[in-house]
Amino acid sequence: MKNDIEKVYYSEEMIQNRVRELGQELKTEYAGKKPLLVGVLKGSFIFLADLARALDIHCEIEFIAVSSYGNGTETSGEVKMTKAIGDVIRDRHVIVVEDILDTGLTLDYLKKYLLSMNPASLKICTFLDKPSRRKVQISADYVGFECIDAFYVGYGLDYAGEYRNLPYIGSLKPAIYS
Ligand code: XMP
Numbered sequence: 001m002k003n004d005i006e007k008v009y010y011s012e013e014m015i016q017n018r019v020r021e022l023g024q025e026l027k028t029e030y031a032g033k034k035p036l037l038v039g040v041l042k043g044s045f046i047f048l049a050d051l052a053r054a055l056d057i058h059c060e061i062e063f064i065a066v067s068s069y070g071n072g073t074e075t076s077g078e079v080k081m082t083k084a085i086g087d088v089i090r091d092r093h094v095i096v097v098e099d100i101l102d103t104g105l106t107l108d109y110l111k112k113y114l115l116s117m118n119p120a121s122l123k124i125c126t127f128l129d130k131p132s133r134r135k136v137q138i139s140a141d142y143v144g145f146e147c148i149d150a151f152y153v154g155y156g157l158d159y160a161g162e163y164r165n166l167p168y169i170g171s172l173k174p175a176i177y178s
């Protein structure tokens with residue numbers, strides 16, 4: 001796996017330090033509110049697991065699944081919900097947890113869907129934010145790192161379903177795509 005990586009952008013240590021900071025930030029904001037973390041599958045599962053432990057206050061966890069990517073590295077532009085969520089959002093302080101905010105189409109769609117279920121509040125926490133690629137106007141409330149336009153794998157992010165289990169975030173050698 002390691003041999004397929006061209007460049008490491010965020011090392012395991014950088015990631016762990018930043019997640020701890022985010023956890024502290026959320027802890028201050030949400031203490032006493034028992035937030036509901038909603039992880040967007042599959043990409044967010046590792047970030048969510050680390051964030052939830054760094055948060056260290058009472059919280060609950062749910063998952064929702066959407067797909068827009070297919071197997072390539074370019075978004076299809078069409079967002080499909082493949083796992084919806086029951087009536088658990090109402091009156092809750094919801095934090096949507098995402099791996100990466102890219103064109104914004106996924107979170108724009110999800111935000112509208114979740115807001116229609118009347119949460120007490122709704123915030124977005126994304127580990128990576130690629131603002132240069134935005135197609136709709138949306139921003140995250142909590143961001144791990146603002147990143148440049150590259151295709152990333154690791155720490156939950158995949159290429160064709162693989163590399164999610166790398167503990168750091170990097171880019172792939174061009175040969176892997178061909
Ligand atoms: P949008 O464009 O809707 O994209 O904001 C959000 C989803 O697109 C995927 N995505 C990536 N996946 N490396 C990945 O493995 C990337 O660099 C990347 N950029 C976007 C991701 O699933 C995210 O939830």
Ligand code: MG
Nearest residue numbers: 041042043099
């Ligand atoms: Mg994703």
